[in-house]
Amino acid sequence: MSKRRMKTRRRKLYLEVLISTLGLIVCYMKVKKVPFENSLGNVRNVMLIVVAFLFFIVLIKLLYKQFLNNRTSSKYLNSSINIVDKMTGEEFEEFLKAHFEKLGYKVELTPKTGDYGADLVLNRNGSKTVVQAKRWMNKVGIEAVQQVIGARAYYKVDKCLVVTNNYFTPNAINLAESNKDVELWDRKELISMMDKNNPVINNSSEIIKRVICPKCGREMKLIHGKNGDFYGCSNYPKCKGTRRCSTSGK
Numbered sequence: 001m002s003k004r005r006m007k008t009r010r011r012k013l014y015l016e017v018l019i020s021t022l023g024l025i026v027c028y029m030k031v032k033k034v035p036f037e038n039s040l041g042n043v044r045n046v047m048l049i050v051v052a053f054l055f056f057i058v059l060i061k062l063l064y065k066q067f068l069n070n071r072t073s074s075k076y077l078n079s080s081i082n083i084v085d086k087m088t089g090e091e092f093e094e095f096l097k098a099h100f101e102k103l104g105y106k107v108e109l110t111p112k113t114g115d116y117g118a119d120l121v122l123n124r125n126g127s128k129t130v131v132q133a134k135r136w137m138n139k140v141g142i143e144a145v146q147q148v149i150g151a152r153a154y155y156k157v158d159k160c161l162v163v164t165n166n167y168f169t170p171n172a173i174n175l176a177e178s179n180k181d182v183e184l185w186d187r188k189e190l191i192s193m194m195d196k197n198n199p200v201i202n203n204s205s206e207i208i209k210r211v212i213c214p215k216c217g218r219e220m221k222l223i224h225g226k227n228g229d230f231y232g233c234s235n236y237p238k239c240k241g242t243r244r245c246s247t248s249g250k
Contacts, residue, residue: 092135117151134164215241
């Protein structure tokens, strides 16, 4: 059931409670033959009780909602990258919402349908950013960058961001670099944010499992050279990108 339908049902329920209460008051006065001059006072008193009761319900609802939000945020802030890999798309959006709020952003989740290419809208210090969230098993392609670029004009934002638990294809990286204020966060940047928000859960070891070529975005391989170990692009010889291995001692 959608949130809009749930709200409509709750409003209808509150109205039915109010009408039923007023109906009971009228029936009581007719049965007891309460004089008119006393009936107004009784109605006023009962109305005050009903309003106080409805206010109490709303207050309890708000407190319970806040409790659920805090518990949900705590769950996502305590999640490891391995748990993130098993999340659904909607869970990943909630996960990002919790982490960005921890960083001081005001976060709004867009509708599940008709989001115009954005899953979250971030606000902080007068700056507005749209986020496209991609919890994928494979590398994220150019479509995600195109979507967030389209969302930039619709939401009238300053920056665009695509966040994934995976990595980006070379075409996606090239398109992002050719567009101003479009930023890509792959697995490494995501883990960095997670470690910043909750350093107790160490996800940093995941970063060294895959090393990405800085030139083409392909995965790199560990090579044992004469002068020590280093990473070479798996697309060699088309790409000759290299990266020094931190364990080589060089």
